[in-house]
Amino acid sequence: MLEHLSEKENIWNYLARSKKPIVVYGMGNGAQKIIDTLKSYGCEISDIFASDDFVRDHSFLGFKVMKYAEICEKYDDFIVVLGFATHIDSVLEKIKEINRQHPVFAPDVPVAGGGLFTIDYVKENEEKFDFVYNHLADEESKRVYLDIINFKISGKVDYLFNSFCDKNGIYHDILRLKDNEIIVDLGAYDGDTIKEFTDFANGRYKHIYALEPDAKNYKKLLRNTEDMKNITAYNMGAWNKKDTLIFEKNAGRNSKLSSKGVPVEVTDIDSLINDNITMIKMDIEGAELHALDGAKDIIQKHAPKLYVCAYHRNEDLFTLPMKILSINNNYKIYFRHSPYIPAWECNFYCITD
Numbered sequence: 229m230l231e232h233l234s235e236k237e238n239i240w241n242y243l244a245r246s247k248k249p250i251v252v253y254g255m256g257n258g259a260q261k262i263i264d265t266l267k268s269y270g271c272e273i274s275d276i277f278a279s280d281d282f283v284r285d286h287s288f289l290g291f292k293v294m295k296y297a298e299i300c301e302k303y304d305d306f307i308v309v310l311g312f313a314t315h316i317d318s319v320l321e322k323i324k325e326i327n328r329q330h331p332v333f334a335p336d337v338p339v340a341g342g343g344l345f346t347i348d349y350v351k352e353n354e355e356k357f358d359f360v361y362n363h364l365a366d367e368e369s370k371r372v373y374l375d376i377i378n379f380k381i382s383g384k385v386d387y388l389f390n391s392f393c394d395k396n397g398i399y400h401d402i403l404r405l406k407d408n409e410i411i412v413d414l415g416a417y418d419g420d421t422i423k424e425f426t427d428f429a430n431g432r433y434k435h436i437y438a439l440e441p442d443a444k445n446y447k448k449l450l451r452n453t454e455d456m457k458n459i460t461a462y463n464m465g466a467w468n469k470k471d472t473l474i475f476e477k478n479a480g481r482n483s484k485l486s487s488k489g490v491p492v493e494v495t496d497i498d499s500l501i502n503d504n505i506t507m508i509k510m511d512i513e514g515a516e517l518h519a520l521d522g523a524k525d526i527i528q529k530h531a532p533k534l535y536v537c538a539y540h541r542n543e544d545l546f547t548l549p550m551k552i553l554s555i556n557n558n559y560k561i562y563f564r565h566s567p568y569i570p571a572w573e574c575n576f577y578c579i580t581d
Contacts, residue, residue: 229361230354232374238346239335239383240269249274249306251299253326255288259311262335263289265344266309273309275299279322296326310334310385315568323569324389333383334570340514341541345380349542356546363553365560373563376571377545391565399428402562402577403507403533407432410503412532414466414519415511416440418448426456434458437501441465441475441492466512467494468521496522507533514540520551527555534559534578539571549576556580 243250243266250266250273252259263273276291277283277299286293299306308330314320326332336345343349350357357377364370372391379387399405407429413422416438426433435458440446446463453459465473475492497508497519505526510516516536526532534552538544549561559578566573 229358229374230350232361233350233378233381235378235382235384236347238344238348238381239333240265240271240344240346242382243307243309243333243335244269244271246307249303250309251275251277251303251306252309252311253277253296253323253332254311255282255293256312258313258337260289261337262309262311265335265337274306275302276311279319300329306330308332309383310569313568313570313572315566315573317567320389320567320569323385327385332385334379334385334388335383336380336570338542339540339572341543343542345542347381350377350381353543353546356550360546360549360561363549363561365562369561369563372565372574373545376563376565376574379571385569388565388569388571392567393564395424395566396428398564398566398577399424402564402579403535404579405429405507408434409506410434411436412497412501412505412508412523413438414497414509415513415537416449416461417445417511419452421509421511422453422456422459435460435503437503437505438462439464439466439495441494443490462495462500463493464500465492465494466497466510466515466519466522468496468518470495470499498523498525501526505530505532507535509535511537514544516540516544517547517551520548520555524555527552531556531558531580534576536576536578537573538563538576539574545574549578552576552578 252273255278275294276288277294277296280295283293283295308326310332323332361370361373375387375391405428422436438461440449449461471494472491473494474489476489508523510519512519536548538548552559558580562577564575
């Protein structure tokens with residue numbers, strides 16, 4: 229697969245050797261994590277800017293937060309480093325517009341786990357990447373898979389814009405949702421994906437089981453689904469066995485395992501749900517591998533459609549499809565990326581028919 233990759237230089241090395249001013253677009257934890265990583269490569273940033281509505285004569289990490297127009301007045305030629313994640317259409321268009329004027333990079337840092345996704349990381353795991361690439365079900369999956377790997381190495385947002393797909397097309401052409409689905413939603417958050425499912429199926433389904441470990445998210449889930457029939461919700465996380473684990477406190481949508489936080493009940497799906505499940509969705513902040521182990525019997529027996537997020541850990545791009553095929557090698561595996569910067573919402577979609 230390496231011979232198909234266009235990018236050979238890591239974003240961090242490229243930025244460290246660049247002579248152009250580097251300005252960060254955005255504030256918050258993501259920006260700070262990226263700035264800290266840049267510093268570890270000996271790379272200092274020149275300024276920080278935010279969208280006009282967020283500029284209120286304040287500072288971030290010792291920098292006065294500027295507007296994009298002010299950055300353009302200050303520098304003739306510069307590099308933009310994106311410090312936040314977004315799927316909002318208007319913001320994506322703004323990033324695309326800036327990228328036409330000055331190159332925009334979105335350095336990839338893992339949501340869970342450690343390490344950076346570099347060309348050396350790809351080389352070290354070349355056989356595993358090759359295995360997945362060669363087992364993808366169609367040419368579009370292979371193209372998008374390469375785009376995402378090229379992006380993770382280079383940080384170039386062009387690869388992401390090139391890889392965006394239509395989510396309805398996934399439900400229609402790959403998962404082929406029917407009106408009698410029995411769905412398990414792991415990491416249900418506030419019911420946003422349930423709304424996607426039911427909107428596509430015009431409100432028709434047989435049953436939905438939803439697991440959400442975060443207490444606040446769980447309350448939102450109950451509130452947003454209170455008028456729906458045949459939904460069973462659990463304030464639990466998905467794992468490979470019944471247990472109690474520690475989750476980050478007040479982490480919101482990104483609630484995940486932590487060394488400090490609040491105790492949360494977790495469970496394997498095999499022992500929790502006794503039903504003829506037709507689809508399982510997993511978006512559980514890096515716990516997908518354990519959840520697959522915990523649904524092994526269901527996957528072997530019923531071969532449900534699988535919708536598995538693959539962007540939380542660096543290794544998700546190969547460990548998850550390899551695990552799925554080790555449980556049931558009858559699956560056809562597709563790979564798609566819904567509109568999001570950075571490479572979030574990269575998912576494996578697996579079917580057997």
